[in-house]
Amino acid sequence: MIKLAVIGDLHIGMTYRGDDWNTNIGRCLDQIILSLEEDKPDYIIQLGDIFDSASPSLDSLAFFAKYHVKLEELAEVFYCRGNHDAKTNKLDKSDVFDFLEVIFPDAIFVSKKPKVFKLEDTEYKFLFLSHLTSRDLEIYNKENDKDYETVQEWIDDYANSLSSEAKYIAFSHLGFNGAKNGSEVDMPYGRELHIPMNIIEHDSVELIMNGHFHTPQECGKIICPGTIENLRFGEGTERHYYRLEI
């Protein structure tokens, strides 16, 4: 049995009704770290949108670094890139995840393509479906001699590479059918990237922990822990992180 602590969207650097959002989430993260010290999880997984902006300020990077170093002392840490962390301009060669994986080599920053991790201490594999861009697709097509036309087509096809013998826990930062748009109000469904149906229905995928939606919600095997603090009015009560034992 291993213990996971799953942390939702952070949006470091966001301006919030004139308040300093970083002070709010700093308070939450301090509490999270106290609970994690008791809980002693084996893995900590953050589900994306670490930053509110794809070009975070030095203040935001320093804020992240301060908390990341504490998390890293407690467990192995994974981060799944969210839409807010991803550069969409094709002229940008790198994004903040490229930077973070260089300066924090002991953590795992998952971006650029769907990815499976085989772990030593559990039979489960971690499947990561981060937010992907058309630039990621271009690179993937070139490197793998593929000709997917859309990112959605690419991730839809990814389910075919999953083993029916294995057991997966998925971590994603995508939309899904039936999600309640608590705060991500301006995301017309159908246009945004979504968790492929063939992954949701895949017998080997036992659970999908998904970021992106700030209101905590469960829909079949998809669980959204929500943001660690309310971003906007009406997102529900206080919550911090999601504990999972597998």
Ligand SMILES: [Mn+2]
């Ligand atoms: Mn978000």
